[in-house]
Amino acid sequence: MSEHITEIIIFTVLFLLVSGIGFVAARWRAPQDMAHLDEWGLGGRSFGAWITWFLVGGDLYTAYTFVAVPALIFGAGAAGFFAVPYTVIIYPMFFLILIRLWSVSHRHGFVTPADFVRTRFGSPTLALLIAITGIVATMPYIALQLVGIEAVLKTMGVTGSSMFARHAPIIIAFAILAAYTYQSGLRAPALIAFVKDTLIYIVILVAVLYLPYKLGGWGSIFDAADKKFQATPAPGDGILLNANNQLQYVTLAVGSALALFLYPHSVTGVLASKNRNVIKRNMSALPAYSFLLGLIALLGYMAISAGIKPLPGAKAGSSDMNTVVPLLFDLKFPAWFAGIAFAAIGIGALVPAAIMSIAAANLFTRNIYKEYLKRDATPADEAKVSKIASLVVKIGAVAFIVFLDPQFSIDLQLIGGVIILQTAPAVALGLYTRWFHRGALITGWAAGMGLALWMLWQIPNAATKKAHFGGSAFPLNKFWFFDTPKTIYVGFVAVAVNLLVAVLVTFLLRAMKTPDGVDGTEADDYFADEGDPRVDKSVTTVETVSST
Amino acid sequence: MAELESPEAVPAERKKRTDHSPWNWLLLIPIVVPLLTPLYNHDSPRFAGFPAFYWIQFLFILLGVATTSIVYRMTRR
Numbered sequence: 075m076s077e078h079i080t081e082i083i084i085f086t087v088l089f090l091l092v093s094g095i096g097f098v099a100a101r102w103r104a105p106q107d108m109a110h111l112d113e114w115g116l117g118g119r120s121f122g123a124w125i126t127w128f129l130v131g132g133d134l135y136t137a138y139t140f141v142a143v144p145a146l147i148f149g150a151g152a153a154g155f156f157a158v159p160y161t162v163i164i165y166p167m168f169f170l171i172l173i174r175l176w177s178v179s180h181r182h183g184f185v186t187p188a189d190f191v192r193t194r195f196g197s198p199t200l201a202l203l204i205a206i207t208g209i210v211a212t213m214p215y216i217a218l219q220l221v222g223i224e225a226v227l228k229t230m231g232v233t234g235s236s237m238f239a240r241h242a243p244i245i246i247a248f249a250i251l252a253a254y255t256y257q258s259g260l261r262a263p264a265l266i267a268f269v270k271d272t273l274i275y276i277v278i279l280v281a282v283l284y285l286p287y288k289l290g291g292w293g294s295i296f297d298a299a300d301k302k303f304q305a306t307p308a309p310g311d312g313i314l315l316n317a318n319n320q321l322q323y324v325t326l327a328v329g330s331a332l333a334l335f336l337y338p339h340s341v342t343g344v345l346a347s348k349n350r351n352v353i354k355r356n357m358s359a360l361p362a363y364s365f366l367l368g369l370i371a372l373l374g375y376m377a378i379s380a381g382i383k384p385l386p387g388a389k390a391g392s393s394d395m396n397t398v399v400p401l402l403f404d405l406k407f408p409a410w411f412a413g414i415a416f417a418a419i420g421i422g423a424l425v426p427a428a429i430m431s432i433a434a435a436n437l438f439t440r441n442i443y444k445e446y447l448k449r450d451a452t453p454a455d456e457a458k459v460s461k462i463a464s465l466v467v468k469i470g471a472v473a474f475i476v477f478l479d480p481q482f483s484i485d486l487q488l489i490g491g492v493i494i495l496q497t498a499p500a501v502a503l504g505l506y507t508r509w510f511h512r513g514a515l516i517t518g519w520a521a522g523m524g525l526a527l528w529m530l531w532q533i534p535n536a537a538t539k540k541a542h543f544g545g546s547a548f549p550l551n552k553f554w555f556f557d558t559p560k561t562i563y564v565g566f567v568a569v570a571v572n573l574l575v576a577v578l579v580t581f582l583l584r585a586m587k588t589p590d591g592v593d594g595t596e597a598d599d600y601f602a603d604e605g606d607p608r609v610d611k612s613v614t615t616v617e618t619v620s621s622t
Numbered sequence: 623m624a625e626l627e628s629p630e631a632v633p634a635e636r637k638k639r640t641d642h643s644p645w646n647w648l649l650l651i652p653i654v655v656p657l658l659t660p661l662y663n664h665d666s667p668r669f670a671g672f673p674a675f676y677w678i679q680f681l682f683i684l685l686g687v688a689t690t691s692i693v694y695r696m697t698r699r
Contacts, residue, residue, distance in 0.1 A: 354690075355694060
């Protein structure tokens with residue numbers, strides 16, 4: 075432990091600094107009345123271009139991404155680089171789709187994607203399904219942020235062997251996080267994101283300039299990786315794609331992009347911005363993070379070139395791939411800079427974890443509590459319930475990591491990405507068309523979920539010796555009508571079937587003259603911008619008056 | 623007369639508002655091009671040590687930035 079003392083001190087100091095910022099954030103751009111869900115859960119819907127850039131960047135590119143993507147490259151090579159096309163194609167999609175969600179939410183005061191679906195299709199049941207899907211998909215994602223912190227702590231040697239000693243640091247970290255999120259709401263991650271992203275940019279720029287110099291240049295880094303993959307018996311790895319995994323690469327990039335903007339936490343980040351132009355401008359500025367992510371991914375090859383051996387995993391005989399990047403930093407950087415790098419990853423986990431827990435809490439409050447438990451909840455009630463729900467969500471995430479094998483969270487996150495995609499017909503297409511029947515969307519969702527879970531169940535993983543839930547690359551020959559070794563992304567197939575079922579059932583229900591829900595939105599709502607005269611501010615105004 | 627007309631005039635103006643624009647079609651380029659693996663799944667030519675697979679995909683990021691910037695400027699109200 076003593077050899078890591080400089081790293082531990084720097085990590086702790088930066089962590090405490092950020093925690094202080096988290097608590098102070100409640101007073102930053104302070105509203106007259108914090109007891110309103112728009113204030114606690116969406117930062118007053120007032121963020122400009124800069125804050126949105128840091129917030130959404132810090133939200134989408136999580137600590138887990140920073141640790142897991144290079145780990146994937148380290149293990150499989152080119153297939154892990156899907157993160158780059160994935161984060162290229164997502165912004166034009168945001169541009170076309172999420173901007174409409176912002177407008178219609180601004181006009182009607184929606185806080186969650188399920189709020190939109192409820193009003194658009196007049197179906198609380200469909201909204202409930204969307205909300206539950208969102209919560210279930212988000213929970214393991216929060217748990218995985220802890221995996222990111224744990225990878226760093228393990229490398230610094232601060233994790234003991236007993237169950238309590240192993241988890242005490244992350245329990246403390248999450249307790250602090252829970253406290254300031256409770257107090258400051260979305261303002262906390264927004265303010266912390268400035269520190270987090272600055273640290274990450276510094277660390278990565280130094281890493282990609284300094285490490286290749288130490289390792290003999292980029293050419294020899296790629297050559298070392300190539301040599302390693304040539305030597306392994308696994309057929310799917312290599313520094314280029316092969317004939318069988320290109321379809322998987324492409325469908326995974328598209329599927330992940332679609333899934334990412336359906337995740338409740340992305341929607342929360344976008345709804346917090348103050349007008350349409352802020353979002354549009356960010357679509358050109360956010361790819362800076364994609365560039366960063368591409369460079370981070372290549373740290374996996376640097377780890378190969380530097381001869382890194384991952385630390386042992388939770389189970390005997392397994393190895394924890396997520397430790398390769400922290401180990402690389404530990405080996406090649408001076409201790410003080412490794413400490414900064416570790417702090418960047420650790421703090422990097424806090425921003426998305428806070429936003430995700432707020433997003434999940436908002437879904438619970440708006441689409442379960444207000445819908446089914448207390449119809450006449452005031453905005454102040456909503457804020458109170460959401461704050462408590464955010465605590466429960468974080469305790470749940472910690473319990474996941476402490477009591478279950480972390481592999482379980484990784485499996486669940488994989489499933490989460492696939493199931494959140496099943497909300498695409500209702501949420502994403504719903505922003506463009508109301509043609510689908512609410513009953514058909516529910517049927518399609520059920521079909522897509524069923525198929526997705528069946529397909530994931532069928533996938534083994536040779537490396538971890540698992541028979542089920544071994545990954546998201548589905549061998550096409552498991553469908554009886556294909557005879558090919560090619561693989562495809564599960565979510566992509568499932569959402570295609572979901573859509574097909576939704577179309578067919580819509581025809582069927584129309585033919586049977588089953589009544590449609592009432593559409594509470596107008597065509598014009600999808601283009602509403604800041605200062606729209608029809609936005610109902612009366613609720614906020616009343617609250618503000620009563621509290622002052 | 624003027625009083626009768628004004629409530630009519632507002633919705634009429636609102637109805638015209640839309641986000642449809644031919645410029646939006648440009649956004650298809652950065653969605654489709656990164657998915658064409660034959661374009662970039664090669665080792666050579668290398669650039670500064672990077673195999674083509676990697677530096678070409680980094681270029682796609684710039685392609686995305688360029689198209690979204692153009693569409694933003696052209697559709698700004």
